[in-house]
Structure formats: structure tokens, C-alpha cells
Amino acid sequence: MVTVNKKIIIKTLEEIALHMELLGENPFKVGAFRKAAGVLEQDPRSLAEMDNILSLKGIGKGTGSVITDLLEKGESELLKELQEQVPDGLIPLLKIPGLGGKKIAKLHSELGIDSADSLRAACEAGEVSKLAGFGKKTEEKILAELETFGQRPDKLPHWQLEPVVRMIESVLNAIPEVDRHMVTGSYRRTAEMSSDLDFIIVTKEPQRVNEALAGSLPVIGTDASGEAKLSVTVDSDEPVDVDFRFVTEQQFASAIHHFTGSKDHNVRMRQIAKERGEKISEYGVEQEDGSVLTFDSEESFFSHFDLPYFPPTVRKDGTELDRADELKNLIRPEDIRSDLHMHTVWSDGAESIREMAEACRELGYSHMVITDHSRYLRVANGLTPERLRDQIREVREADDEMDGITILCGTEMDILPDATLDFDDELLSELDFVIASIHSNFSQPQEKIMERLHAAISNPHVDMIAHPTGRIIGRRDGYAPDVAQLIEWAAEYGKILELNANPYRLDLAEEWLMLAAEKGVPIAINTDAHSVGQLDYMETGVRYAQRAWLNRDMIVNTWTLDRFLSHLGRER
């Protein structure tokens, strides 16, 4: 029998919701199972640490008995019963746009549809269009969707959407009838992955803008087109769904708040409004007398409800509204005064030490660390001990020459596959800051990976572990370390863990950052820049850190140079 963990419970609850949806169940009942799954997912504790799982808000008799079933018997009676009523093949059909639980239930009961294949056959035979509530257009649309069924990813990583956002913004900037625009949705919340892009557009002529957009964007499909919105699929590396909403200047603040979400955040806000006899919509706040209040900014919108401004990144499951007093300590981009991980032409970077230093000074940093790769990483022209000593001399010279910023000597040293380090202790002791990281043999068993990480983190000269899991969002999982253990070690040995701000990485992930915070492990947000331009990744890193509610005092790069060095136990 499989050991039941939190993930299995979450998945089971979600499966139950899906099956119920296909049985045409009451949407609120379906939602209750989804909500229970969400409550567990949001809770940072592991199953073992949750002694009172059944008393969590959102988990009641029904969802609780599913959990009890799973813990006691390893499976859910309810899910088994549902699976007998609903063929497995129906579940994926929910992903077809335009098909929801009720329509699929009808296809199943009236036509015996039980899979994508039988649905295709029924469409081709013209049976679907004969059903009440269905028609010729629906049938054609289903057939077209089945063509590409399962080929498109559900969500795209933030880094992949970024160039699409830029492209769309430049199109919007070129349309004269567009007065103002903003990208919202989960993208604005710096979610790792988003299923679509949402733009709010202020215009007095929505129809003209609608036509201009449809004419200028590489549109490969239109889902909806009206006075208030345009929904299209835009061609890019992957097709991207994009929604445009047209609003007036007065509605703008309410609209960006509404479409930035999250959905759960909005639900909480609306409940608060309702208790006061008000009603929130994307157009404003309706008063009891029917008049609608609008706002000149999101700040004044929140303030209307006696709330401080919650940045988009913390708008998640609604519980953020209970954490208003933590906002003042939340890390913000302007708190950052250093970048501790970057590369130069000495290894695989594009710019010189001085060019990187000038760029960091421009950003207003007080100090920075040059951390080129070590010799093991041949593909990146990693530094031999001799070259590193040469580099130290050049860094010291540059530091002496330059005013306004302190340049420190460091390395991003490889942790080798055999759990040894690429440089010896003597050389490491000559550096101001030592990063250790894994770039090779990702597929080793977890014990070996952990042995490598332990060798690094327990070495007294090593200060930080960089991109601790090696993941690339949406591409690869990395080397799957036991992150909880790594965090324990970091706490034990007093070491720093990195939040790598490169949008491809964002490593450590949110859930681990929260655990690290709980254990008091300091975090460094670093760009790992390989060029001057990449130093700008810092903002994404900080926004991502906000999602984990990191406060500025635990972020190493907010510290003064003196505090940083004294933490490292180094003097210069």
C-alpha cells in the first residue's frame, strides 16, 4: 500500500470534485471539495505536523471523512463509488473549451460518450448537434479542439510569457485610442506559471481598439469579441491565450484589482464588502443606494475598506487580509542594496568586472560580489585556482579604483559528483564570499545529492548554497534534493540559502522559502547575472519573495556591508 501523504489527499479531493462536476452535482458542493484541497495545499505544514487536520476551516464532515478514509484504508470509498459512475475518459474532456460538467454529463447520458475518441466519432456522425442545447457550431468547435487535444500545455512559465507581454504592450502603445493599459492576472502576481494573460485597457472606443488589436496581433483564434472584452489566442513559441478588457478611466483601479485576483482574494474582498452592505465588481463598489463608487488607485480601493495596500504578489488564498500588520516588514525592491551572485567574462559572463560594478553602482547598491564559475565547469570556462588568484587581484584593484560601491571577491564553486569541492580550503579562505552549487550529475540518487550538499554546507568556508534544487520552471525538476533537510542544515551550520532571481529558476521555490523563514534561515536574493541586463532580474526575485511573505530583515541583500561581513565572520 502506498503511504498516504498530503499530496495524495489533495489529489483525491480534486479528483472527487472533477467526478462530481461530471455528474452535474451542485457547483457549491463541487467547490467545497476543491476548497478543502486548496486549504491543505496552502498550509505549509506536512501531514505529520498537522495534528488537527479535521478542524481546519473548509474541512467538514464530508471532506473530513475522505481524509480519514485515506489515512485509515489508503483509499477513498467516495472516490471509488464516483469512479464507478463516471468513466475515466470523461475527465480530460473538461479541458475542451466550451465543455463543462453539465454538457459532458449530457453527452455521456444521451450518447454514451466515454472518451475523446467516442466524442470525435459522435461529432463526425452529426449526433452531437442534434442534442438539445447543442448545435452545429458547438459540434464544429469540439471537433476543432479535439484536433489539438492534449498537445498544448495548460500553463506557461513566467519567463516564457514575458516576451509575449512585451510584444503586446508595444502593440497597445501604438494604438492611439488606448489611453492606458496594464497586464494583470497571475502574471502580475509573479506566479511561476500562468494559463493566460489578462490586459486591462482604458479607452473611450472599445470597438476601435478591439479591431486594432485583432488586426495587429498574430491572432490564431478568437474566443470572444465584444464591447467589453476580446479573448484571443496569440501565436508565439507556444500559443498564448490573451484576454483584453475595455474599461473607462474611472473603472481602471477596480478593474486591475479584479483581474489581478487571485480569485480567492477577490472572494474575501467581496465578503468584506458584503458585510458592509456594499458590492464589489470589476467596475467599482456598488453602494446600498445603487450608486457605484470608483477609485483613482488600488491603494484608495483598499483604503475604502480600511485596508492597507496589499501588493499583487501576496494576493493569494484570501488569508493575506489577516496579515496586514506584516506588510510593513515585507521585502520590497527598494530595500535591496547588494547582489551577491554574478558572472563576468572571466567565466561565462558577457561583461567585465568593472562593467558589472558600474551597473551595480547605477542600481544604487552599496556592495556586490563577483562569483565566477570554478574549474570543474569547463563549458563555462570555470576558473582554475591560478586564474581565481589573478581575478582576486583584479577585483581588489577595481574596488580600490571605484567610489560608491564595494566589490567583493567570491566564487560560485562546483560541488563535484563525488561530494568533494572544486577548491581547497586555503584558496577559499582568501575569498570574501563563497557560493557552492551543483551543476552536474542531476540524476544521482537523493542520498548522493544530499551527501554532496552536506559536504558543501558543512564546510566552514562555504557561505551560501545557490539555486538549491537546480530546477528550470516548466522544463526540468532539478536534482530533487530533500529540501527540508537542507534547510535544517542551513539553520544548523548558520548558512545562507539562495533565492535565485533568474526567471527561469526562481529557486528556492515559494513553499521552501516559507519553510526557511520559519526556521530562521537567511535568504539571499541574487540575479546570477551573466550580463549587465540580467541584473534587472532582481525585481522579479523580490516580487517572488513577497509571495512567500519574506520580511526584509531575513534577506541578506538588505543588510549593510558591515552587517553582511560580520555575519560571515569576515573582516576586510
Add this chain to the structure above:
DNA sequence: GCCGTTTTCGGCCCGACTGTTTTCAGTCG
């Protein structure tokens, strides 16, 4: 199914668009 110092019953956020309808259900976000 879940929840509740206004409630143990009756709500549960709210609106746009489409397709199939002659006034609205279903889907989506």
C-alpha cells in the same frame, strides 16, 4: 459540502459572452 455573536437554513462573488434560444443556460475567469 461548508459555514455561522445578526443565521443550524439558506446562502455561497459577479459579470461577459456564446450559442441556442425566443428569454436563458452553460461556461469561463
